[in-house]
Structure formats: C-alpha cells, structure tokens
Amino acid sequence: MTxxxxxxxxxxxxxxxxxxxxxxxxxxxxxxxxxxxxLPADKPFRVGLDALIxxxxxxRSEPIRGALIEVRGDMNHAGMVPVNGMAEGGTDDGxxxxxxxxxMGGDWILTVxxxxxxxxxxxxxxxxxxxxx
Amino acid sequence: MSRHTPLYQxxxxxxxxxxxxxxxxxxxxxxxxxxxxFLAAVLLTYDGFTGEQIASRNLATVGAxxxxxGLVILALLLAGNxxxxxxxxxxxxxxxxxxxxxxxxxxxxxxxxWLAIGGLFLIFWLYEVTDMWASPLLTAWLIVxxxxxxxVLELIFTESPFCKYICPLGAFNFxxxxxxxxxxxxxxxxxxxxCVGKECINGSYSAQPVILPAQISERPPIQHDRRGVLGxxxxxxxxxxxxxxxxxFCLDCVRACPHDNVILGVRSPARELRQPHTLxxxxxxxxxxxxxxxxxxxxAFGMVPPVYALLRDLALALGTNAEWLLxxxxxxxxxxxxxxLLSIGAAWLANLLxxxxxxxxxxxxxxxxxxxxxxxxxxxxxxxxxxxxxxxGALTIIPVLHNxxxxxxxxxxxxxxxxxxxxxxxxxQFAIVQVILLIGGYFASMMLARRIAVREYGVARSQLAxxxxxxxxLALLLAxxxxxxxxxxxxxxxxxxxxxx
Ligand code: SF4
Ligand code: SF4
Ligand SMILES: [Cu+2]
Numbered sequence: 001m002t003x004x005x006x007x008x009x010x011x012x013x014x015x016x017x018x019x020x021x022x023x024x025x026x027x028x029x030x031x032x033x034x035x036x037x038x039l040p041a042d043k044p045f046r047v048g049l050d051a052l053i054x055x056x057x058x059x060r061s062e063p064i065r066g067a068l069i070e071v072r073g074d075m076n077h078a079g080m081v082p083v084n085g086m087a088e089g090g091t092d093d094g095x096x097x098x099x100x101x102x103x104m105g106g107d108w109i110l111t112v113x114x115x116x117x118x119x120x121x122x123x124x125x126x127x128x129x130x131x132x133x
Numbered sequence: 134m135s136r137h138t139p140l141y142q143x144x145x146x147x148x149x150x151x152x153x154x155x156x157x158x159x160x161x162x163x164x165x166x167x168x169x170x171f172l173a174a175v176l177l178t179y180d181g182f183t184g185e186q187i188a189s190r191n192l193a194t195v196g197a198x199x200x201x202x203g204l205v206i207l208a209l210l211l212a213g214n215x216x217x218x219x220x221x222x223x224x225x226x227x228x229x230x231x232x233x234x235x236x237x238x239x240x241x242x243x244x245x246x247w248l249a250i251g252g253l254f255l256i257f258w259l260y261e262v263t264d265m266w267a268s269p270l271l272t273a274w275l276i277v278x279x280x281x282x283x284x285v286l287e288l289i290f291t292e293s294p295f296c297k298y299i300c301p302l303g304a305f306n307f308x309x310x311x312x313x314x315x316x317x318x319x320x321x322x323x324x325x326x327x328c329v330g331k332e333c334i335n336g337s338y339s340a341q342p343v344i345l346p347a348q349i350s351e352r353p354p355i356q357h358d359r360r361g362v363l364g365x366x367x368x369x370x371x372x373x374x375x376x377x378x379x380x381x382f383c384l385d386c387v388r389a390c391p392h393d394n395v396i397l398g399v400r401s402p403a404r405e406l407r408q409p410h411t412l413x414x415x416x417x418x419x420x421x422x423x424x425x426x427x428x429x430x431x432x433a434f435g436m437v438p439p440v441y442a443l444l445r446d447l448a449l450a451l452g453t454n455a456e457w458l459l460x461x462x463x464x465x466x467x468x469x470x471x472x473x474l475l476s477i478g479a480a481w482l483a484n485l486l487x488x489x490x491x492x493x494x495x496x497x498x499x500x501x502x503x504x505x506x507x508x509x510x511x512x513x514x515x516x517x518x519x520x521x522x523x524x525x526g527a528l529t530i531i532p533v534l535h536n537x538x539x540x541x542x543x544x545x546x547x548x549x550x551x552x553x554x555x556x557x558x559x560x561x562q563f564a565i566v567q568v569i570l571l572i573g574g575y576f577a578s579m580m581l582a583r584r585i586a587v588r589e590y591g592v593a594r595s596q597l598a599x600x601x602x603x604x605x606x607l608a609l610l611l612a613x614x615x616x617x618x619x620x621x622x623x624x625x626x627x628x629x630x631x632x633x634x
Contacts, residue, residue, distance in 0.1 A: 047620075076267040077623030078188045079199035079526020081555040105438075106623030107267065109187055132438060132620035 033059045034122040036069075036114045039095075045130040047105050052098045056090060056114055063094025066117040071098050076107035076127075105132025146396035147315055148387060158387055160362070166219025174221045174276055180537055181273025191269035195526070195533050197276070198266045203523025205306065206516050213315035213397075214306045217296065218382035222283045226295070229287035239294035246417040249304035250424055250469075256301050257428055258464045261435045262457045296381055297367045303381070308425050309512050310377035311405050311412075311505065317374050317386060318398040325372035325394065333371040333386035333395055336364030362389045371395045376411040378418065406505040406581055409588060414497060419504035423476045424468060426511030430612050431467040433518040437619035475608075476500060476507070479601035487590040487598035494589065502589050503602055506581040510606055513574020514613050517567040521621070524563045525556035560621070567617050575610040579603060 039053040052071060056064040066089060073083040085100035102108070108128050115121040148154040156162055173196065181193030188194040201216075208215040265271045279302075283295040296303045319325055330337060364386065365371070367379045371386045371394075387395040405411050412418050434440050440463075447462065448454045480499040488494050532552045539548060582602040586595040 074187045074189050075623050076188050076264075078191075078194035078197075078266060079522050079529050079556075080189045080623060081529060082189065082552050084552075104623055105620055132622050 031120055031122050034064070034114060034116065034120065035059070035061075036112060036122050036124050038110075038112065038124075038126055045102060045108075045128055047102050047130060047132055049099065049101050052085065052100050052110075054087075054096045054098065054112065054114070056094045056096060063090070063092065064116060065090050065092070065094060067096070068115045069096045069098055070113045070115070071100060072111045072113075073100065073102070074109045074111070075104065076109055080104065102130045105130050144318065144320055144396055145399040146320070147399060148384075148397045157384060160388065162388075163218065163383060166215070167221055167224055170219045171221035171224050174280075178273045178276045181269040181276070184269060184537065184540070186269055188267045188269060189529065190533055190536065192530075192533055192537055193269040193272040193276075194266060195530050197272050199522050199526040200530060202519040203527070205302075206309070206512070206519050207523075209306060209309045209313055210402075210512065210516065211314070213313040214310040214377060214380065214382045217303055217306050218384070220296075220303075220381070222279050222300075223293075223296075225280055226283050226287040226293070229284045230293075232288065237290055239290045239292060239298060243294075243298060245298070245415065246304060246421045248299050249301055250417070250421055252299060252301035253304055253425070253428060254464065254468060257432055257468065258460060260432075261460050261464070292368070293366045297379055304421060305425065307378045307380075308421055309508065309515070310380070310382075311422075311508055312402045312512060313377055314399060314402045315382075315397055316377055316400050316405070317369070317371055317380055317382075318396055318400075319372045319394050320396050321394060322372055324392050328392060328394075330391065331370070332362070332364060332389040332391055334364045334368065336385075336389055337361045337391070364389050375408060376405055378412055403577070403581075406508055407584060410502070412501070412505070414501040416497060416500070419501045420473065420476075422504045422511070423507045424472045426507045426514065426609060427472040428468040429511050429514035429518065430609065430616065431464060433514065433613075433616045434467070436621050436623070437616055438622060439619060475605055476504070479503070479605050482601040483586070483590075483598040486600065487586070487594040489594075499589065502585050503582060506578050506585060506602060506606075509577035509581065510571075510574040510609055513570040513572075513577075514609075516574075517570045517613070517617055520570070521560070521563055521567065524558050524566075525560055527557050528554040529556075564617075571610060571613050571617065575606055578606050582606065 035055075035057045037055045037057075039055055041050075041053075054069050056067055056069070058064055069087045069090075071085040073085075074080070075082075081103070083101055083103055085098040087096040087098040090096045106129070108130055110126040110128060111123065112126070113121060113123045146154075148158055156165055177193045177196045180191055184191045184193070188198075205216050259265065263271050265275065279300075282299070286295045286299065287293060325331075362385065366383065366385060367381060369380055369386070371390065374380065382397075384397070387397070389395075443463065444456075444459050447459050451459070453459070477496070477500060480496055480503060483503070484494045484496060484499050531554050532550045535546055535550045538545065539550065583595070583599050586599040586602070589595075590598045
C-alpha cells in the first residue's frame with residue numbers, strides 16, 4: 001500500500017516537472033520559397049458550406065500550380081470531429097479553392113498544408129470564429 | 134416517519150451483487166476504481182502538458198470536459214456518487230495523512246459549505262475567463278491543482294476537510310446525489326442499538342482481530358486485522374443517515390462495521406428529497422442546492438450567442454472591456470446574487486402569504502424546507518448541458534487516444550487514425566432528450582415544492598406558499614429553454630477583444 005502511495009506521489013512530482021518543460025508542438029519551419037496565403041473572405045464565417053481560397057506563390061511571387069492543398073479544421077473545444085477539405089492543381093494564377101463545411105459555430109483552428117509537385121511542403125495555421133446564425 | 138424507516142423492506146443491498154459487491158467490500162476495494170481513475174488523471178495531465186495544444190485533439194480536454202463531466206452526472210442519476218468513490222485525488226492524500234501525523238482541526242468558522250460554494254463559483258468563472266475548455270495546458274494545471282490542494286490540506290489538518298468543506302466537484306456530487314438511487318443504510322436498526330464500538334463512525338484500531346462473541350464458532354463476516362479500519366471520514370453515522378449529502382461512497386463504514394450491518398441500499402430516487410428535513414436547516418447547505426441550479430443556467434449561458442450581446446452591452450455601459458470583470462459581474466449576479474435574492478424572496482413571500490400569525494415560520498426554516506425542490510430542475514439543466522457534450526463527442530476519445538499512442542511510438546492499433554468518429558447521436562437527436570430532462574426536472578421540482586408546501590403550511594394554505602416557488606421554477610425552466618434552443622457555440626469570448634477597435 002505504502003509503495004503504491006509512494007509511486008503515486010512520484011508520478012505526480014514527475015508530472016509537475018514535466019509541466020516545466022512543455023514541448024510546444026513545433027510547426028515545420030516554413031520554406032521561404034513557398035508562400036501560402038489564405039485570401040480573406042469578405043463576409044463573416046457562418047455555419048454551412050463554404051469555399052476557402054488559398055494562393056500559392058514562390059519567393060519571386062510567381063504562382064505555383066499543380067500543388068495539393070489540404071485543410072484540416074479542428075474546433076477549439078473538446079469532443080468535436082475535425083473537418084477536412086482539399087484542392088488539387090490550382091488555377092493559372094496559383095489559386096486553390098477548397099470546399100469546406102463549417103459544422104458548428106465557435107472557434108476553429110485551421111491547419112493548412114501545401115505540398116508541391118516536387119514534394120516540398122509548407123504548413124500554416126489560422127484561427128477563425130464561425131457564427132452559428 | 135420514524136428515524137428507523139428502512140430504505141426498503143427487505144432492504145436491497147447493492148453490495149450483495151455478485152463479484153463486484155464482494156470486491157468493493159474488501160479492504161482495498163476502493164482502489165478498484167481509484168487506480169484506473171488515477172492513471173487516467175495522470176494520462177490526462179501528461180498529455181495536457183506535452184501534447185498538441187488543440188482541445189479536440191488532446192486527452193486532457195476531451196477527458197475532462199466531455200467524458201468526466203458527462204459520466205459524473207449520468208452516474209449520479211443512475212447509481213450514486215461513484216466519482217467520489219473512485220476519486221483519485223484521495224490517493225496521495227492518504228500518504229499525506231501518514232506524513233502529517235496528528236494536525237490541527239479544520240477551523241470551526243469554515244466547517245460549512247461556503248468555501249465549496251465559493252470554489253464552485255471560482256471554477257465556473259475561471260473556466261470561462263481562461264477558456265479552459267480550449268486549453269489542454271490549463272486543464273492539466275487544474276488537475277495538478279486539485280491533487281496539490283487535497284494533499285496540502287491533509288498535511289495540515291487531522292480530519293479530511295477537503296471533501297467535506299472545499300472540493301467543488303465533491304459539493305456538486307453531494308448535492309445531486311440527493312436524488313441518486315443508492316444510499317448507505319443499515320440492514321437491521323436493532324443491531325446498531327446494541328452495538329458497542331460504533332465502528333462505522335469510530336473506526337477500529339484493535340491490537341488484534343475483532344471477533345464478536347456470537348461469531349466465535351463461525352467465521353466472522355467482517356474480519357478486522359491489527360491494522361484496524363477507518364470510520365467515516367466525513368463523520369456520518371450509518372444508522373442515522375437520511376441523506377447522501379457528504380457521503381463519498383467510500384464504503385469505509387461498510388468495512389468497519391463488525392456486524393456486517395451497513396448496506397449500500399437501493400432506494401427510490403425521490404425518497405430523500407420528499408422526506409422532511411433530511412438536511413440540517415442551515416443556510417449554507419441549502420443554498421448550495423439552490424445556487425447549483427442557477428449555476429447550471431449560467432454555465433450553459435456562457436456557450437450561446439446571447440452571452441456576447443450581453444457582455445457587449447455591459448462593456449459599453451461600464452466603459453470597460455476587461456473580460457474578467459464583465460464575466461465576474463455576470464457570474465456573480467447570475468449564480469450567487471440572483472439565486473440568493475430569488476430563493477430568500479420566495480421563502481419570505483411564502484411566509485407572508487401562508488404563514489400563521491400565532492406561529493410564524495422562520496425565514497431560514499422555510500428557505501431550508503424548499504431548498505431540496507431545486508435539485509431535480511438543477512439536475513435536469515446540468516444533464517441537458519453536459520449530456521449534450523458527451524453525446525455528441527463521446528467517441529472522439531478513440532481517435533485522440535489512438536493518436537496519443539502513435540505519437541508515443543505505440544502502433545498496436547494500426548497507423549490509420551479514424552478522426553471521423555464522433556458522437557453516439559447528433560445534436561438534433563439529443564434535443565429531444567434535453568427537452569425531456571428539462572421538463573422532467575421541472576415537474577419533479579414542482580411536485581416536490583407542492584408537497585413541501587402542504588407539509589409546512591397545511592392543505593388549505595399550501596397553494597399560496599407554493600405560488601412563489603412555482604413562479605421561480607417556471608422562470609428557471611423558461612431560461613433553460615431559451616438557452617438550449619440557441620445554437621451552442623464552441624468558442625470563447627475572444628470576440629470582445631475587438632470591441633472598441
Ligand atoms: S452500523 Fe455497524 S458499527 Fe455502526 S452502529 Fe450499526 S452495528 Fe455498530
Ligand atoms: S464511511 Fe461515510 S462517507 Fe464513506 S460510505 Fe460510509 S457514510 Fe459514506
Ligand atoms: Cu457547454
């Protein structure tokens with residue numbers, strides 16, 4: 001019994017120590033040659049179907065075509081199912097339209113990943129608020 | 134009704150259930166629940182500190198805000214105070230008790246529920262101000278704070294004041310276990326009358342195993358070895374228990390009674406609330422029951438769009454956009470001031486309308502008499518809210534756990550995480566259950582209040598005494614309906630930040 005309690009206490013101490021060096025999940029260092037941008041919508045986000053537009057350019061601001069854009073939306077509240085969307089190819093001016101459904105009002109964290117035809121990739125994160133009505 | 138009315142005749146003892154009953158009654162039977170819950174708490178804390186800081190992908194936030202909250206209220210309604218029974222926070226405390234030896238007694242001034250009510254208020258407010266549901270890190274800190282608080286208090290004081298006087302979770306569980314279908318009781322009241330040791334409350338610290346004369350020839354049903362056993366930590370006396378308030382379901386009394394006379398009896402969920410004065414006629418205990426119903430409303434209100442409109446208006450009126458202050462005002466008014474004002478007002482009105490001049494009712498007595506009537510409607514509100522999160526998110530723990538294992542190099546269940554696992558029903562389907570919970574709670578509260586009015590004022594005057602409470606419950610029901618018919622938004626009040634820009 002005492003062993004058990006000692007163990008419990010030890011685990012707790014270890015946890016408190018662990019808290020002192022929280023490993024913030026590192027985002028991959030963005031490739032300076034890939035510029036991923038989310039073009040802002042002109043109206044507030046609302047629950048329902050939406051189309052998210054991204055632009056992809058290189059360092060010289062030339063559009064990148066043929067890439068894959070993957071979007072993952074997580075709600076900032078436990079117990080919510082993430083929503084995924086993607087677009088491939090893009091238009092001549094390097095735009096990608098991702099069909100996406102906001103399934104509930106609230107705070108969303110959007111993780112956007114662009115993978116180029118040559119395999120290089122970059123990732124960005126956005127926080128948005130979606131209205132229920 | 135006499136003090137010795139048995140729970141049921143013959144009493145139905147949940148501890149007579151095959152296997153599980155025997156296991157729970159063993160010396161360390163409580164560990165059966167405590168160890169899994171302790172490991173869960175450690176896992177949650179660990180992931181909260183080290184895992185990805187996205188609430189819907191972290192065990193800390195999913196475990197605490199979806200599963201713990203949902204299951205607690207479910208267990209209270211279907212069985213009893215199972216969370217306190219398996220409470221992991223008491224594990225390190227037992228060690229603290231050994232380290233501390235004999236300490237001071239908890240200050241008399243604080244031996245009531247005011248600290249716990251303050252603690253509940255503080256937690257609900259902090260939860261909103263810090264957007265705790267969105268932060269695995271803060272959730273982990275909350276768990277650590279719980280362990281630390283119960284440990285330190287045990288070091289300082291002799292009795293275990295944490296459960297009885299401080300723990301906000303415990304206060305919630307105590308309050309709603311008053312309508313649980315299980316309760317500690319005794320098999321045979323006569324046995325207690327002749328019982329010498331009253332071990333159920335005193336505990337036993339015998340130098341040698343306790344064997345009663347009547348059992349010399351047979352194997353005693355309960356055997357105490359030389360380590361002795363604990364009596365009730367919250368100082369409840371088994372044969373006199375009429376209420377689940379303050380009972381942590383630890384079963385120490387069951388283990389302590391040398392006559393095997395203590396049972397975990399099955400009762401009607403309405404039994405305790407319908408009986409007169411099962412709780413002391415004190416302001417603190419009874420206000421806990423009242424305030425929790427209002428806190429249920431305020432807590433749910435924090436998740437629907439109108440709260441932003443209210444905060445915005447308040448911000449403009451006060452010329453401040455300090456979110457903590459605005460929320461403090463809303464929470465203070467909604468979960469402390471309003472319940473105090475309305476419930477004391479209702480008691481005053483009931484006395485005014487129905488009281489007799491020759492024998493006036495004390496305000497405190499009326500207040501205490503009607504307080505149990507706030508339990509069913511409160512339980513309905515909490516269940517409608519926490520049940521909602523649980524039902525629409527119960528299965529998300531599977532991908533989150535799977536992902537956690539993969540992150541730590543355990544590929545036992547394959548490398549494909551199925552993130553699309555969600556709830557067991559969707560929000561629209563659960564809406565029907567919410568309506569049933571709210572209306573059911575409301576009607577139960579109305580019937581209770583009606584019954585209490587008849588008991589306190591007699592049939593002829595009962596209508597008048599009942600009236601203020603009927604109106605109050607109707608207002609609570611309408612407020613709940615208003616909130617639950619709004620679309621829930623899973624977000625913080627960050628919107629306020631841009632208010633004046
Ligand atoms: S419950 Fe057991 S220990 Fe307590 S008074 Fe009755 S017989 Fe004695
Ligand atoms: S010892 Fe006290 S708190 Fe524990 S189960 Fe018995 S009555 Fe309840
Ligand atoms: Cu909620």
